[in-house]
Amino acid sequence: MKKKKITLGEIARLAGVGKATASRVFTEGASVAPATRERVLTVARDLGYQPSQLAKSLSTGRTHYVGVIFAYMDNPFYAASLEVLTYTLQDAGYQVLLLMAWNDTPEEEKIIQKLLDYRVEGIIAGSASISNAIAQRCADLGIPVVMYNRDQLRLNLPAVVSANYQGAHAATRLLIRTGHTRIAHIAGWQQATTGIERAKGFSDAMAEAGLEPVAITDARFLRHLAVEETHRLMRDGPRPDAILVGNDNMAMAVMDVLAGAYGLDIPGDVSVIGYDDAACAQLGRYDLTTVRQPVGQMAREAVGLIESLILDPAQPARKVVAPATLVVGSTVRGMDLTTTASIEALSRELGIDVEVRTPLAPGLSA
Amino acid sequence: MKKKKITLGEIARLAGVGKATASRVFTEGASVAPATRERVLTVARDLGYQPSQLAKSLSTGRTHYVGVIFAYMDNPFYAASLEVLTYTLQDAGYQVLLLMAWNDTPEEEKIIQKLLDYRVEGIIAGSASISNAIAQRCADLGIPVVMYNRDQLRLNLPAVVSANYQGAHAATRLLIRTGHTRIAHIAGWQQATTGIERAKGFSDAMAEAGLEPVAITDARFLRHLAVEETHRLMRDGPRPDAILVGNDNMAMAVMDVLAGAYGLDIPGDVSVIGYDDAACAQLGRYDLTTVRQPVGQMAREAVGLIESLILDPAQPARKVVAPATLVVGSTVRGMDLTTTASIEALSRELGIDVEVRTPLAPGLSA
DNA sequence: CATGAGAGTGGAACCGGTTCCAAAAAGGTG
DNA sequence: CACCTTTTTGGAACCGGTTCCACTCTCATG
Numbered sequence: 001m002k003k004k005k006i007t008l009g010e011i012a013r014l015a016g017v018g019k020a021t022a023s024r025v026f027t028e029g030a031s032v033a034p035a036t037r038e039r040v041l042t043v044a045r046d047l048g049y050q051p052s053q054l055a056k057s058l059s060t061g062r063t064h065y066v067g068v069i070f071a072y073m074d075n076p077f078y079a080a081s082l083e084v085l086t087y088t089l090q091d092a093g094y095q096v097l098l099l100m101a102w103n104d105t106p107e108e109e110k111i112i113q114k115l116l117d118y119r120v121e122g123i124i125a126g127s128a129s130i131s132n133a134i135a136q137r138c139a140d141l142g143i144p145v146v147m148y149n150r151d152q153l154r155l156n157l158p159a160v161v162s163a164n165y166q167g168a169h170a171a172t173r174l175l176i177r178t179g180h181t182r183i184a185h186i187a188g189w190q191q192a193t194t195g196i197e198r199a200k201g202f203s204d205a206m207a208e209a210g211l212e213p214v215a216i217t218d219a220r221f222l223r224h225l226a227v228e229e230t231h232r233l234m235r236d237g238p239r240p241d242a243i244l245v246g247n248d249n250m251a252m253a254v255m256d257v258l259a260g261a262y263g264l265d266i267p268g269d270v271s272v273i274g275y276d277d278a279a280c281a282q283l284g285r286y287d288l289t290t291v292r293q294p295v296g297q298m299a300r301e302a303v304g305l306i307e308s309l310i311l312d313p314a315q316p317a318r319k320v321v322a323p324a325t326l327v328v329g330s331t332v333r334g335m336d337l338t339t340t341a342s343i344e345a346l347s348r349e350l351g352i353d354v355e356v357r358t359p360l361a362p363g364l365s366a
Numbered sequence: 367m368k369k370k371k372i373t374l375g376e377i378a379r380l381a382g383v384g385k386a387t388a389s390r391v392f393t394e395g396a397s398v399a400p401a402t403r404e405r406v407l408t409v410a411r412d413l414g415y416q417p418s419q420l421a422k423s424l425s426t427g428r429t430h431y432v433g434v435i436f437a438y439m440d441n442p443f444y445a446a447s448l449e450v451l452t453y454t455l456q457d458a459g460y461q462v463l464l465l466m467a468w469n470d471t472p473e474e475e476k477i478i479q480k481l482l483d484y485r486v487e488g489i490i491a492g493s494a495s496i497s498n499a500i501a502q503r504c505a506d507l508g509i510p511v512v513m514y515n516r517d518q519l520r521l522n523l524p525a526v527v528s529a530n531y532q533g534a535h536a537a538t539r540l541l542i543r544t545g546h547t548r549i550a551h552i553a554g555w556q557q558a559t560t561g562i563e564r565a566k567g568f569s570d571a572m573a574e575a576g577l578e579p580v581a582i583t584d585a586r587f588l589r590h591l592a593v594e595e596t597h598r599l600m601r602d603g604p605r606p607d608a609i610l611v612g613n614d615n616m617a618m619a620v621m622d623v624l625a626g627a628y629g630l631d632i633p634g635d636v637s638v639i640g641y642d643d644a645a646c647a648q649l650g651r652y653d654l655t656t657v658r659q660p661v662g663q664m665a666r667e668a669v670g671l672i673e674s675l676i677l678d679p680a681q682p683a684r685k686v687v688a689p690a691t692l693v694v695g696s697t698v699r700g701m702d703l704t705t706t707a708s709i710e711a712l713s714r715e716l717g718i719d720v721e722v723r724t725p726l727a728p729g730l731s732a
Numbered sequence: 733c734a735t736g737a738g739a740g741t742g743g744a745a746c747c748g749g750t751t752c753c754a755a756a757a758a759g760g761t762g
Numbered sequence: 763c764a765c766c767t768t769t770t771t772g773g774a775a776c777c778g779g780t781t782c783c784a785c786t787c788t789c790a791t792g
Contacts, residue, residue: 421749422750
């Protein structure tokens with residue numbers, strides 16, 4: 001009583017038609033007589049026929065797979081990004097092959113190798129740094145790669161990022177404009193373009209105002225390093241009256257250290273600005289002033305980009321820069337944004353969208 | 367000058383051997399003469415040969431795909447779970463096909479249909495509720511399904527959950543033991559076993575102590591509903607002196623409302639306990655007393671379960687219940703846990719692991 | 733009524749691998 | 763050196779679909 005596998009051929013046989021005809025029944029826009037179609041569909045339904053994507057992909061040469069390489073899921077920005085990427089891709093008819101890989105992993109090469117074996121039609125890389133060799137290989141195979149939230153400076157790859165430079169620049173100018181003079185920057189990883197661009201935005205804004213940064217240190221987006229750096233900042237040299245931090249996760253840790261270990265008031269004694277507008281940072285007890293990266297928009301752009309590259313791999317590498325928004329919480333002193341007019345004025349002055357956070361926003365990202 | 371596709375046959379031809387021999391070179395433990403192997407490998411390397419997993423899967427009947435259905439990525443528990451699940455699976459030699467689907471989506475059926483088309487060898491469902499029909503279908507096809515962090519009561523499916531009942535029960539007993547008498551429960555979704563079990567743990571602990579709950583309401587794990595329910599709680603009837611909340615995301619919102627809108631001190635006026643031990647809840651300004659679900663362990667158990675089911679689909683459905691840990695922060699009044707002895711005593715009394723949170727823990731989940 | 737167009741159909745080759753099987757080559761033994 | 767065993771090898775079938783092509787059958791047109 002062994003169960004026979006239900007294949008197209010089996011269906012065809014039982015419906016008394018050729019394999020080719022049966023195939024046409026499941027192909028959009030192929031010409032089949034209505035009566036035949038009905039007969040085949042009935043048999044298929046009765047037997048619970050499941051067409052094999054594997055066989056289909058093999059013969060058509062299209063897999064509809066997109067490889068997504070991610071990491072850092074403890075950062076809400078990446079978690080939200082992955083969610084939007086995934087359902088956007090699946091709505092567009094693609095399947096997500098998910099891989100986790102950190103930047104420094106030696107397995108990186110192997111990981112991508114695997115993706116190629118599975119014949120993905122495109123790759124969205126949100127964490128891995130694509131080495132020259134791998135990028136070349138993908139190019140040879142005609143497989144487009146889109147960098148997400150990072151840019152490969154040496155290689156000319158398509159990428160989706162947000163306006164990191166402008167965001168950090170505007171945030172810094174906000175601090176300067178509100179009267180802070182001893183400003184420090186606890187930066188994100190200086191090997192990633194996000195960290196680099198934000199640090200540059202900070203430095204430039206300081207220089208333009210004729211101010212010398214109290215310090216610029218690399219905390220590599222790691223909370224415990226941010227904690228260390230904060231202690232160092234408070235111990236050595238002149239204490240800052242404001243700190244721009246590389247992302248929200250670190251910024252909240254910084255706030256905890258300032259208040260907990262040094263009894264400082266925020267923003268009374270020190271102002272703090274973060275980056276990302278992570279869900280936690282929106283909570284009442286932090287209400288962090290920060291720069292928002294438009295997660296949803298970025299993810300959708302990335303999908304659009306990879307889609308268009310899959311359809312036409314020859315097109316030149318395009319970079320998409322999504323606009324950032326300055327989100328005003330209550331961690332910067334000297335702010336007065338009670339009227340719509342003053343908000344608009346600030347926005348014009350800083351050259352960036354400004355939004356005042358309404359406390360206890362529902363705040364579910366999408 | 368058209369580039370010929372590099373296939374096994376091509377390699378074989380160039381190396382002057384048969385396709386079968388070439389295939390054996392890439393098969394572990396097949397017998398090939400060393401000289402021949404070398405020759406084939408050289409040709410393959412020179413041409414940058416990429417074996418097609420598609421073709422391989424089709425002919426061997428093994429895909430090494432595992433479908434993972436998730437959602438709610440704004441909840442750090444799910445984000446961390448997905449991370450661990452993914453890299454554990456990929457270490458075990460499986461590929462993750464990721465799908466996002468909410469519980470009430472009508473597309474659910476379609477989603478799973480798709481997974482079956484792709485011939486996944488197993489499914490880990492962290493969000494979707496598997497309908498009877500679909501479970502039956504998977505069973506017919508011999509495809510194992512493991513529920514993650516939820517249980518399907520009617521269906522006898524394998525599942526990995528944490529000890530929700532015990533966790534909530536212990537948390538409630540902690541509140542009672544520290545002298546609270548007017549205790550409310552803002553529960554998680556009462557259609558999900560997580561929400562149900564926790565609510566039951568709460569009710570039972572109250573009943574055992576002869577206490578009447580001030581209120582039990584369903585906030586469906588949604589922050590804005592938790593906010594609403596908190597307001598209702600404060601407006602109507604007797605005000606609680608403690609609230610057990612269905613998860614950390616909601617608990618933090620509850621704290622914000624209590625402090626922000628009613629000027630209440632936590633834990634002075636009201637004690638709060640959450641559930642999950644989310645990264646944000648560990649931050650200094652919340653330092654929430656909560657119940658930890660062992661993310662890493664749960665994810666690894668899920669992978670182990672699906673692996674063993676793939677190898678032997680006939681085995682009976684097993685349920686894994688991972689132990690919960692009571693993590694003591696500073697949102698419950700009347701606690702005195704300065705000595706190791708007192709911690710151990712409490713642990714024994716409540717029948718659950720107890721841990722006192724050290725402030726500013728590095729706190730990256732794994 | 734022959735003619736041509738167009739719809740509907742099935743046979744067979746193909747996608748890129750694996751694997752069964754029988755044949756060829758190599759190695760060991762008396 | 764004949765004979766048996768073991769290792770290596772290639773041909774061919776197969777996995778489950780798609781698609782090219784040639785063929786049959788209608789039906790409208792000149």
